[in-house]
Amino acid sequence: MDIQNLNMNFVQDAMAEVQTLLKNAFSKAMQEGKLPEAEIPAFTVEIPAETSHGDFASNAAMVSARTFRNAPVKIANILKESMDFSSARYIERVEIAGPGFINFFVSPLWFADVVSGVLKAKEAYGRSDYGKGEKVMIEFVSANPTGPMHMGNARGGAIGDCLAAAMDACGYDVTREFYINDAGNQIEKFGCSLEARYLQIFKGEDAVEFPEDGYHGEDIKERAQQYADEHGDSLLEVSPEERRKALIDFALPKNIAKLKADLEKYRIVYDVWFPESTLHQSGAVKAIVDDLTARNMTYEKDGAVWYKATEFGGEKDEVLVRANGNPTYFTADIAYHKNKFADRHFDRVINVWGADHHGHVARLKGAMDAAGLDGSKLDIVLMQLVRLMKDGEPYRMSKRTGKAITLSDLTDLVPIDAARFFFNMREPNSTLDFDLDLAVEESSQNPVYYVQYAHARICSILKNLEAQNIHPRECSAEELEHLNTNEEKEMIRVLAQCPQEIINAAKNYDPARLTHYLIEVATLFHKFYNACRVQCDDEVLMQARISLCLAVRIVLANLLKLLKITAPESM
Numbered sequence: 001m002d003i004q005n006l007n008m009n010f011v012q013d014a015m016a017e018v019q020t021l022l023k024n025a026f027s028k029a030m031q032e033g034k035l036p037e038a039e040i041p042a043f044t045v046e047i048p049a050e051t052s053h054g055d056f057a058s059n060a061a062m063v064s065a066r067t068f069r070n071a072p073v074k075i076a077n078i079l080k081e082s083m084d085f086s087s088a089r090y091i092e093r094v095e096i097a098g099p100g101f102i103n104f105f106v107s108p109l110w111f112a113d114v115v116s117g118v119l120k121a122k123e124a125y126g127r128s129d130y131g132k133g134e135k136v137m138i139e140f141v142s143a144n145p146t147g148p149m150h151m152g153n154a155r156g157g158a159i160g161d162c163l164a165a166a167m168d169a170c171g172y173d174v175t176r177e178f179y180i181n182d183a184g185n186q187i188e189k190f191g192c193s194l195e196a197r198y199l200q201i202f203k204g205e206d207a208v209e210f211p212e213d214g215y216h217g218e219d220i221k222e223r224a225q226q227y228a229d230e231h232g233d234s235l236l237e238v239s240p241e242e243r244r245k246a247l248i249d250f251a252l253p254k255n256i257a258k259l260k261a262d263l264e265k266y267r268i269v270y271d272v273w274f275p276e277s278t279l280h281q282s283g284a285v286k287a288i289v290d291d292l293t294a295r296n297m298t299y300e301k302d303g304a305v306w307y308k309a310t311e312f313g314g315e316k317d318e319v320l321v322r323a324n325g326n327p328t329y330f331t332a333d334i335a336y337h338k339n340k341f342a343d344r345h346f347d348r349v350i351n352v353w354g355a356d357h358h359g360h361v362a363r364l365k366g367a368m369d370a371a372g373l374d375g376s377k378l379d380i381v382l383m384q385l386v387r388l389m390k391d392g393e394p395y396r397m398s399k400r401t402g403k404a405i406t407l408s409d410l411t412d413l414v415p416i417d418a419a420r421f422f423f424n425m426r427e428p429n430s431t432l433d434f435d436l437d438l439a440v441e442e443s444s445q446n447p448v449y450y451v452q453y454a455h456a457r458i459c460s461i462l463k464n465l466e467a468q469n470i471h472p473r474e475c476s477a478e479e480l481e482h483l484n485t486n487e488e489k490e491m492i493r494v495l496a497q498c499p500q501e502i503i504n505a506a507k508n509y510d511p512a513r514l515t516h517y518l519i520e521v522a523t524l525f526h527k528f529y530n531a532c533r534v535q536c537d538d539e540v541l542m543q544a545r546i547s548l549c550l551a552v553r554i555v556l557a558n559l560l561k562l563l564k565i566t567a568p569e570s571m
Contacts, residue, residue, distance in 0.1 A: 006171075007128045008121050010114045010496040011047070014090045015056060018045045018104050021091060022060050025082040034078045038067050051493065054095065054103025055110075061100040072100025111489055112480035114496045115544075118551040119474075126498045126558050131172030131506070137340055138164045140352035141263065142179040145255045146190040147217050149262060149407040151386040152354050155432065157407070158423035159383060160352040161268045162511035165562045170506040175346070177272040178259075179336065182252060183280055184329055189214060191244030194251055197224035198243070202233050218403065223251040262408050267416060267564040279335045285327050288335040288371065289320050297370045312366030312375075315359070334367045341373045350509065352381045355429070381509045384431040386423075395436060414439040417565045421448035424511045424563065442571075447519055451556065452568050454522035458553040459569040461534055465546070470535070472546045482544045487531040491524045491548065498555050502562070511563070518559050525552050 022043065029035040043060035061076035068075055076096045083094060092107040118125050140160025143149045149157075161176065168174045181187075193214035200208045201224060210216075227235075227250050235243045256273075263270070279285050289305060292298050297308050303323035307330075310317055320331045340349050353360070361382070365375035388395040388405060396404060410419060418439040425447065426432045444450045462472070483492065498517070505513040534545045557567040 006124060007499075008117050008125060009128065009499040010110065010117060011500055014104075014106055014110060015045045017088050017091050018056050018058060021083055021085070021088060021104075022058060022079065022102070024084065025079040026060075026064075028082040028084070029078050032082070034082065035068050035070075035075070040064070041067050048103070051490070053097060053101075055106045055493070056091075056104040057097075058102045058104070061096075061102055065100075076100040076102050108481040108484060109477060111483060111492045112477040114492050115480050115483065115547050115551045116475070116477065118495055118554050119547060122554060123558060123561075125554055126502050126562075127169045127171070128499055128503060129171035130503050131167060131170045133171060133173050135173045135175075135345065135347045136167055136350065137175045137177055137344075137346045137348075138167070138350045138352070139177045139179055141268075142181070143259060144181050144186050145252060145259060146186050146215055147219055147255075149259065150404060151388065151407075151410070151434075152383070154266070154407045154410055154419065155386050155423045156352045156354070156383055157263060157266055157268050158420045159381065159428050159511060162420070162424050162514065162563050163350070163352070163381070163506070163509055165564070166502055166505040166511055166514065169502050169562060172506070175271045176269075177274055178263075178270045180256060180273055180275045180277075182256075183276045184332065187248060187252075188244075190220075190252070191248045193220045194224050194227075194247040195240065195244050197221050198227060198235060198247060201225065201228045202236060219255075223247075223254065226254075227251070262411075265411055265416070266407065267420065274336070276332055276336065279332055279339065280327075284335040284339060285332050288338055289327065289331060291371060292320070292334075295370065295372070307367070307370070309363050309366060312363075312370045314363040314366055318363065330363070330367075333364060334371065337364065337368060337378065338371055338373060341368070341377065348377050348379065350379045350381060352383060352428070355382045355384050358382055379509065381428050383428040386432045386434055388434050388436060390436045417452070418446070418448050420563055420565055421451075421515055424515045427510045427512045447515070448565065449571075451518045451522045451560070452566070453571055454525045455553060455556045455560070455567045456569060456571040457529065458525070458549045458556075461529075461549055462546070465535060468535075470542070470546075472550060473543055475540075475543050475547050479540050480544050480547060482538075482541045483548055485532055487524075487528040488545075488548060491528045491552065494521055494524055495551055495555050498559070502559075514559055514563060518556065518563075521552065521555055521559075525556075 023040060026035065026040045030037050041063045043058055043063050045056055045058045048054055048057045061072040061079060064070075064075050065072045073096065079102065080094050080096060085092060090106045090110040090113075091104050093105050095103045095105070097103055138160055141149070141153050141157045143153045164174050164176050189211070192211045196208055196210045196214060197220050200210075214220075224247070227247060235246055238246075260273075289298070292307055293305070297311070298320060299306050299308065304319050305321040307318045307320045309315075318330055319328050321327050337349065340346050357380075361380045364380075365378050368375035368378055405413075413436060422434055422439055423432065438446050442449055444453070465471070483489070501513055501517040505511050528548070532545060534542065534549060536542050536545075560567040
């Protein structure tokens with residue numbers, strides 16, 4: 001990828017020009033005695049909601065009223081008179097509005113440069129070095145390997161993977177990680193559940209009581225049956241400990257392999273699968289208890305070791321080691337996060353969790369501070385619940401199994417493209433209604449279909465032109481300046497926002513910004529297509545419009561690729 005095409009950001013370039021024009025105008029007005037000598041107050045430059053009011057607007061005159069002891073509208077007019085556009089590439093004029101807003105208008109060259117810039121950058125357009133190579137880990141899904149993944153995992157997978165892609169596009173050094181909970185209580189419960197189902201195969205369900213808190217899923221029965229099919233009744237005469245270990249050692253790798261397969265089908269590939277068991281085997285869990293004790297952060301009570309969580313933002317003190325000598329899940333979690341920061345040297349760690357974990361956020365960040373690490377470098381993205389809807393009603397059960405819908409069921413029910421797009425249509429902290437009927441609908445009502453159709457439509461336009469021996473050619477800036485209708489300019493303005501939209505998605509941990517942006521690009525393209533005939537008698541205008549179509553296609557393809565959603569050439 002051509003490094004020169006990174007950081008292409010026409011919105012930022014024009015905003016920087018506005019900043020310079022204003023600062024120079026302030027300096028000139030002070031030199032000429034039109035304004036008293038003073039330090040220029042901090043002001044903002046933004047894109048107004050209504051582009052008829054200008055392409056950019058600033059509150060510079062409003063925030064200067066007290067400093068220069070003058071009415072904002074008077075300051076604005078002084079700045080307008082003092083403004084020199086001779087060195088500006090893009091800003092060609094200003095207007096004063098209302099009580100003193102200063103509105104800036106870009107020249108036709110800005111619109112031409114956006115189109116030619118996108119065509120030049122191609123697949124690099126939208127990418128930047130905003131993250132400056134900061135080493136970031138995103139841990140997401142991390143479902144228990146004791147059973148299948150549910151809707152929360154499906155949403156967390158789409159959010160985590162697309163956030164990682166956005167951060168990668170912004171120049172962060174991103175690692176995707178899955179934490180395998182292969183130790184502790186849930187694995188003991190897994191072993192007891194497998195043991196009961198295995199014994200029931202040979203002794204009958206009535207003869208063997210199933211643990212009250214065991215895992216009741218069909219998958220447990222399937223794994224026990226698989227073991228019995230391969231090894232027969234070989235575990236009937238061994239000790240319960242040996243039996244459970246054999247069943248866990250048989251079933252757990254199969255479950256983990258299934259997790260990997262289901263996630264890969266969902267287009268998620270992790271850089272690291274990190275087993276919790278390695279923390280216990282390496283002594284890291286014991287070491288974190290010793291470390292906190294050495295820092296005077298623990299005490300003993302009722303035979304257990306407690307951590308002084310209340311000193312670091314926790315609601316109550318937490319048990320690290322139970323009276324039976326076994327460490328708690330929280331202890332392993334502290335050791336795991338210390339491994340991320342101290343051993344693997346990540347600058348920032350992001351966890352995507354279900355909203356039901358909100359109480360765990362402050363205590364884990366506090367534990368990082370207690371362990372001498374920086375809890376502010378640990379960020380938690382909390383994700384709300386998903387409601388599956390069908391025929392306008394909540395849809396909870398799989399027809400095949402009669403049980404709750406799993407990720408595997410979902411990818412059989414709806415296209416992967418729709419699943420990944422729909423799960424990223426709301427910010428993570430909003431509840432999401434997932435409409436199964438809409439996800440399979442081939443119409444403009446289906447947002448992913450609507451976006452993909454815009455891409456396919458452009459491919460179709462180009463194919464039809466080629467059939468008539470009309471081929472795209474490079475246009476000069478003067479030729480691209482023929483793109484001057486409202487629909488064309490509106491389209492180009494939105495293309496210019498692409499790099500900043502990706503940065504905002506990464507910065508705010510909100511990949512929904514990307515799906516919203518794609519819908520906006522598609523909407524404006526369909527509007528442009530209906531208003532502006534691409535194939536026309538004016539050869540220069542036709543080629544300029546072909547260039548605009550190509551630029552839109554690049555932006556749609558780049559963003560869809562970021563979300564790992566296909567960009568079809570025909571539909």
